[in-house]
Amino acid sequence: MIYLDNAATTPMFEGAMEVMRQEACCNFYNPSAGYHAALNVSKSLNEARKTLLEKLGARKGDIIFTSGATESNNLAIFGSVRGGKTEYVFSGGEHPSVYNTARALQDKGGVVHFVPLGKNGQIDYDELEKVINDRTRLISIIHVSNETGAINDIKRVTLLRDKLAPNALVHVDGVQAFCKIQFSLDQLGIDLYTISAHKFGGPKGVGALYVKNKQALKNIVYGGGQEGGLRSGTENVAGIKAMEWAVKNIDVGANFKNTELLQKIFLENLDKKITWLETDSPYIISLSFPGVNGETLMRALENEVIVGTGSACSAKHAGNRILEGIGFNKDKIKSSLRVSFNAYQSQDEVTKAAKTISVRYNEILEKVK
Ligand code: PMP
Numbered sequence: 001m002i003y004l005d006n007a008a009t010t011p012m013f014e015g016a017m018e019v020m021r022q023e024a025c026c027n028f029y030n031p032s033a034g035y036h037a038a039l040n041v042s043k044s045l046n047e048a049r050k051t052l053l054e055k056l057g058a059r060k061g062d063i064i065f066t067s068g069a070t071e072s073n074n075l076a077i078f079g080s081v082r083g084g085k086t087e088y089v090f091s092g093g094e095h096p097s098v099y100n101t102a103r104a105l106q107d108k109g110g111v112v113h114f115v116p117l118g119k120n121g122q123i124d125y126d127e128l129e130k131v132i133n134d135r136t137r138l139i140s141i142i143h144v145s146n147e148t149g150a151i152n153d154i155k156r157v158t159l160l161r162d163k164l165a166p167n168a169l170v171h172v173d174g175v176q177a178f179c180k181i182q183f184s185l186d187q188l189g190i191d192l193y194t195i196s197a198h199k200f201g202g203p204k205g206v207g208a209l210y211v212k213n214k215q216a217l218k219n220i221v222y223g224g225g226q227e228g229g230l231r232s233g234t235e236n237v238a239g240i241k242a243m244e245w246a247v248k249n250i251d252v253g254a255n256f257k258n259t260e261l262l263q264k265i266f267l268e269n270l271d272k273k274i275t276w277l278e279t280d281s282p283y284i285i286s287l288s289f290p291g292v293n294g295e296t297l298m299r300a301l302e303n304e305v306i307v308g309t310g311s312a313c314s315a316k317h318a319g320n321r322i323l324e325g326i327g328f329n330k331d332k333i334k335s336s337l338r339v340s341f342n343a344y345q346s347q348d349e350v351t352k353a354a355k356t357i358s359v360r361y362n363e364i365l366e367k368v369k
Pocket of ligand 1: 007008067068069070071095097142144145146173175176196197205207
């Protein structure tokens with residue numbers, strides 16, 4: 001069985017598993033306790049913060065550990081909300097953990113703007129420029145689309161912020177970008193950045209929010225005041241240290257190159273009737289199978305190749321907000337599947353996967369004719 005749904009989650013590194021076991025066994029102390037053994041755990045969490053900041057290219061700022069990207073996104077958005085005449089800007093291409101949070105903010109009376117997507121899957125920068133103004137408090141734009149692999153030009157977003165709303169915060173959901181594409185938060189001028197460990201070989205249920213200036217954010221959960229008061233609750237130490245192991249052991253540049261090659265080989269081996277949306281991240285690609293229902297094909301393939309019908313969270317909902325936003329018609333959306341690679345897969349694996357997908361596609365096409 002070949003796994004090509006790495007945007008949903010990735011297999012954990014053996015090294016990260018070993019770290020988790022080691023931490024759970026030998027460093028189980030509560031990092032907030034006052035005795036020596038606990039202080040060592042607290043120090044070890046601070047080392048993990050440093051590792052993350054370094055990989056993110058941030059010299060200033062803090063890392064707030066969370067239970068994953070969904071929580072980080074909620075904290076970034078609801079933690080930024082202020083009263084008065086404030087407005088909030090989101091792209092139409094956000095993951096449900098941002099999109100539904102934005103909708104919840106709207107339901108509570110917040111003034112929320114959704115910026116449409118262009119045909120290439122990126123946000124429409126002209127439309128973005130139109131909605132940013134001096135009332136804008138937060139602009140939240142996904143870095144790499146979990147549906148299409150489109151990479152948004154975040155520098156362009158922060159430059160628009162600098163010009164039109166210098167006091168606004170820029171939040172970026174970087175789940176499909178961190179440890180996959182090269183960037184530096186300092187260079188991009190980002191205030192808040194979301195990451196999730198299980199998308200890059202770490203465990204599920206652990207992630208972080210980078211916060212450039214803690215004063216700009218308010219806590220959304222109340223409790224013992226851990227994580228500088230921004231995220232109460234005892235930290236998932238074993239998970240955090242395993243995430244740190246993954247971060248330390250990933251060579252982003254080499255992995256990117258290898259994944260580019262894997263994607264190229266995969267596409268070369270697909271049946272010519274199959275089309276795809278060209279985007280910049282080699283890790284994710286949205287394929288269309290003319291004349292065939294994507295879900296039928298996904299099930300037919302299940303014992304040989306695992307692919308996705310889109311983000312796991314949106315797979316349960318009818319239609320696809322993001323593909324619709326790019327301008328795909330209903331038939332094209334129904335015939336779409338998402339393939340997402342892991343840099344550590346072999347060329348043979350992806351070649352075999354492409355050939356198998358093509359055979360099953362043609363079989364179904366014959367049947368429905
Ligand atoms: N944002 C994006 C872009 C994602 O792909 C995902 C995972 N599907 C999430 C947020 C949610 O991540 P988590 O599972 O850590 O809550």
